[in-house]
Amino acid sequence: QVQLVESGGGVVQPGGSLRLSCAASGFTFSSYGMHWVRQAPGKGLEWVAFIRYDGSNKYYADSVKGRFTISRDNSKNTLYLQMNSLRAEDTAVYYCAKADGYEIDYWGQGTLVTVSS
Amino acid sequence: EIVLTQSPGTLSLSPGERATLSCRASQSVSSSYLAWYQQKPGQAPRLLIYGASSRATGIPDRFSGSGSGTDFTLTISRLEPEDFAVYYCQQYGSSQYTFGQGTKLEIK
Numbered sequence: 113q114v115q116l117v118e119s120g121g122g123v124v125q126p127g128g129s130l131r132l133s134c135a136a137s138g139f140t141f142s143s144y145g146m147h148w149v150r151q152a153p154g155k156g157l158e159w160v161a162f163i164r165y166d167g168s169n170k171y172y173a174d175s176v177k178g179r180f181t182i183s184r185d186n187s188k189n190t191l192y193l194q195m196n197s198l199r200a201e202d203t204a205v206y207y208c209a210k211a212d213g214y215e216i217d218y219w220g221q222g223t224l225v226t227v228s229s
Numbered sequence: 230e231i232v233l234t235q236s237p238g239t240l241s242l243s244p245g246e247r248a249t250l251s252c253r254a255s256q257s258v259s260s261s262y263l264a265w266y267q268q269k270p271g272q273a274p275r276l277l278i279y280g281a282s283s284r285a286t287g288i289p290d291r292f293s294g295s296g297s298g299t300d301f302t303l304t305i306s307r308l309e310p311e312d313f314a315v316y317y318c319q320q321y322g323s324s325q326y327t328f329g330q331g332t333k334l335e336i337k
Contacts (some may be wrong), residue, residue, distance in 0.1 A: 149328075156315075156328060156330045157266075157268075157317055157319075158328065159319075171325065207273060207274075212279075213280075214261060214262045214264070215264035215276055216276060216319075219275075221273055
């Protein structure tokens, strides 16, 4: 069965950096695009970034463009999100999610990122 | 960026009743690019509908999606106790994905 396990969340000061990882299993990782989606405490879902199956194209939400970088290592079945210049408003649960066409068919359980001094 | 506006913000209904949730886009969205998700407290979202009207694997037939252009609807024909949750629509367009702000379906 499909499993997506995020790691790397934690508490970081404003202006700091953090790298999230997502270990994928149960499907052919190298054949599917992948997303990061976040959810601030008590708020709705916000799409963050998408990467094509081969890493050839990457898309970002305007709110994170220039600060966050999505990447993948298909040899390790792992998705990454490098987050720099973090702000208080980046505080959220970050979900790794598998794309199927233009929708998301599987989600991880999320990892919490807290930006606070 | 295409903005999705969901209404109502909160819907209070009883089990057995019919629920109609709306998702309106700020510009036309291809039906192929419109999906609906359900999220329960403390859980990750679950895909319900893709391509505006196709049910995802394992989704009961009481859930249905419809619409085109800028107006889309998620209908739950007869509410079961486990259907009370938050529902989000999502679209893809111009290399951007966006979610609506969500509709909370609560027990009356």
